[in-house]
Amino acid sequence: MTSLLNEQQTSFIPEEFSPIRWSQSALELLDQRKLPAQTEWLRFNTAPDVAKAIHDMVVRGAPAIGITAAYGVALSAIEHQQALGRGDTTAINQDIEQLAESRPTAINLMWALNQMKTILAAQPNAQVIPTLVAEAIKIHQQDIEFCHSIGRHGASLIEPQSTVYTHCNAGALATGGHGTALGVIRTAFSQNKIAQVFAGETRPWLQGARLTSWELQQAGIPTRLVTEGAAGHTLKNNEVQWVIVGADRIAADGSVANKVGTYNLAILARHHHCKVMVAAPSSTFDLTIHSGEDIPIEQRAEEEVTQLQGIQIAPEGISALNPSFDVTPPELIDAIVTEQGIIEQPDAEKIRRHFQR
Known part of the structure; x- marks a missing residue:
């Protein structure tokens, strides 16, 4: 767990029903492959695992895929924070590429990844981690608001x-x-x-x-x-x-x-x-x-x-x-x-x- 994150500030579990939760520097996804017979939440700590979850349809639907990918970038930054501290974003960019390839038709995926890449490029050091987490949460919250407007x-x-x-x-x-x-x-x-x-x-x-x-x-x-x-x-x-x-x-x-x-x-x-x-x-x-x-x-x-x-x-x-x-x-x-x-x-x-x- 990174010392750069205050869990009380960055954990996000929506007040209304959502298949996505961010908690304790990890991503939790409702496994939609098992519904309606079974309700099971899976926990993810790395971006490659998130990419596989998207590809395997643990989570699906264009907006949900975009939100999930944004959290995946935040997980990548947390995992590779030592390299990030040296200004090395190579591993994170590789994770972003893997996330981008997980479901190529859903444009929300690339939209969310581009949002995260812009933030990373502007501040390629370990101090960017809380900003990346906050941006993923913002994308999540904004999507809920947009759905109500729609x-x-x-x-x-x-x-x-x-x-x-x-x-x-x-x-x-x-x-x-x-x-x-x-x-x-x-x-x-x-x-x-x-x-x-x-x-x-x-x-x-x-x-x-x-x-x-x-x-x-x-x-x-x-x-x-x-x-x-x-x-x-x-x-x-x-x-x-x-x-x-x-x-x-x-x-x-x-x-x-x-x-x-x-x-x-x-x-x-x-x-x-x-x-x-x-x-x-x-x-x-x-x-x-x-x-x-x-x-x-x-x-x-x-x-x-x-x-x-x-x-x-x-x-x-x-x-x-x-x-x-x-x-x-x-x-x-x-x-x-x-x-x-x-x-x-x-x-x-x-x-x-x-x-x-």
């Missing part, structure tokens, strides 16, 4: 007694707390606007089945779980007003990379006259990328498709395609909601104006 803006678009459909998990588990897509749903439900939520199961990790349904059930929000193949049937035979999802990266033209299956839903929603809302903080935008064609799509292990919890469900030797994300073009999106407000019928010019406020 919730309020998104809820303003929803009419009373609405039925909505959500995909993957963009709730408190995917953020610092409250959630983006589920933040909108939570806020709208508190305003008596939500009558029913349909939650897509989200193969192959089943985040919708395991995580979103659990979160909504905990909040007392009426929820029905839907298989991926039943999405079209559900939209056709139920009056669903909104499909509400999160995002992992948004290009300058409004193209949205999100959990694979989002593109399918957007096409189905357009056919069935259902609106599509994307809820995400400003840090999810990558304005250096002009269109969705330039967004890197993470390809994950084939075993995630051919196996279920380690049990082979497909023929031995069969090949599988396992993209973790797909890209929805802006013409299929009715609104992008950030902490700053609402971008209706998004395009490059509207997004540019949104960030010039």
Whole structure:
């Protein structure tokens, strides 16, 4: 434990539910792979272990990944403080590179790492450690505040007694707390606007089945779980007003990379006259990328498709395609909601104006 840190000042456990806690110079993550059957918190003391936790989906969701990576940089500085005292940041920069490679599509990851790198570059000595910890905590706290703002803006678009459909998990588990897509749903439900939520199961990790349904059930929000193949049937035979999802990266033209299956839903929603809302903080935008064609799509292990919890469900030797994300073009999106407000019928010019406020 470093003498540069006052634990009473730097430990941070959010007042509301969050899958991330900073305590006693260590990072604690709720192991989301084991939900809903088991609630287990894992403790991390090194950045490489944090990077592995991100890659292995102990923590997931773009905002939560960014927060976790920021804490990972703080852990690296603590671990390598003797070298840092000599002005040597080599080991920390190597840890930052490893964190950056853990989930390449989620732009919040790079945004948070860049925040931490700027601080480190300005003060490359051991005295920077408390500042790095404070910045990680600030990123965490700010994300919770942003989620509440997103919730309020998104809820303003929803009419009373609405039925909505959500995909993957963009709730408190995917953020610092409250959630983006589920933040909108939570806020709208508190305003008596939500009558029913349909939650897509989200193969192959089943985040919708395991995580979103659990979160909504905990909040007392009426929820029905839907298989991926039943999405079209559900939209056709139920009056669903909104499909509400999160995002992992948004290009300058409004193209949205999100959990694979989002593109399918957007096409189905357009056919069935259902609106599509994307809820995400400003840090999810990558304005250096002009269109969705330039967004890197993470390809994950084939075993995630051919196996279920380690049990082979497909023929031995069969090949599988396992993209973790797909890209929805802006013409299929009715609104992008950030902490700053609402971008209706998004395009490059509207997004540019949104960030010039």
